[in-house]
Amino acid sequence: MPLLTIKELNSTTKLWVWKISETWDELFQSVVLKDVSLARLETMKSESHQKGFLSVRKLLISAGYTDFDLYYDEFGKPHLNDGKHITISHSFEFSIIVISDEVIGADLELLKEKTLKIAPRFMEIFHLENLSHYEQMKKATVIWGIKESVFKIKNEPGISFPLHIFEQQFNLEDKKTIAELRFNNKTEYFDVVFDFIEDYVFVCAFEKNK
Known part of the structure; x- marks a missing residue:
């Protein structure tokens, strides 16, 4: 079934996951799009991106x-018209949405060797100490997802993943941590939850109340 799961992240937040198994035509025929969405779909050159866009619908x-x-x-x-918060992500054969009463940002990433290879460019390497190669790849992907999720919430020009977004120490088994954004002479904190869906990493950040 393409709708893989619906999961409550907390009392006011739900995650929906779609595993894309349909053809482009099957997806397109099963949704109704407004004109601006049709125009946006037509600008996408990759069928994978088009199918991600349609599966989100x-x-x-x-x-x-x-x-x-x-x-x-x-x-x-x-944004949603009813005022609820929504965040969207698509990676290869999976799409997700998270809807919440809280300010959120989420990311979905396929586990890839490349993420571990470039890890020194975006994260503090102490996070990878004493881990197997596979665990290092998983943790580097979680940390990339954390930074993406926090950036989605703040979305401010000038924010740098390695210079401004930091994660408290955590274990992969924890499936949660706290992130900090140190930017423009202030520090903001975010609760983070993460999980693993087949060969993908799901991360969701929640803006802590000020």
């Missing part, structure tokens, strides 16, 4: 919404 239907309930602001951040 299938997830919206599963969550009780349609494409007409979703809009994007001037920075490309998605």
Whole structure:
């Protein structure tokens, strides 16, 4: 079944996961898109991106919404007309949405050797000490997802993954941690949860109340 799972992350937040097994035509015929979404779909050169875009609309239907309930602001951040917070991610054969009463950002990443290879460019390497190669790849991917998720929440020009977003020490078994954004002479904190879906890493950050 393409709708792989619906999971409560907390009392006000749900995750929907779609595993893309349909053809482009099957996805396209099963959703109704507003004109601006049709135009955006036509600009996507990759069929993988198009299918990700369409599968997100299938997830919206599963969550009780349609494409007409979703809009994007001037920075490309998605919003729902009813005021609930939504975050979206797509990676190869999976798409996710998270809907919450809280300010959130989420990311989905395929486990790849490349992420571990470039880890020194975006994270503090002490996080990888005393881990097997596979665990290092998983943890580096979680940390990339943390930084992506925090950036999605703040979405401010000038934020650097290695210079401004930091993670408290955590174990992969914890499936949670706290992230810090040190930017513009202030520090902000985010609760983070993460999990593993087949060969993918899911991360969701929650803006802590000020």
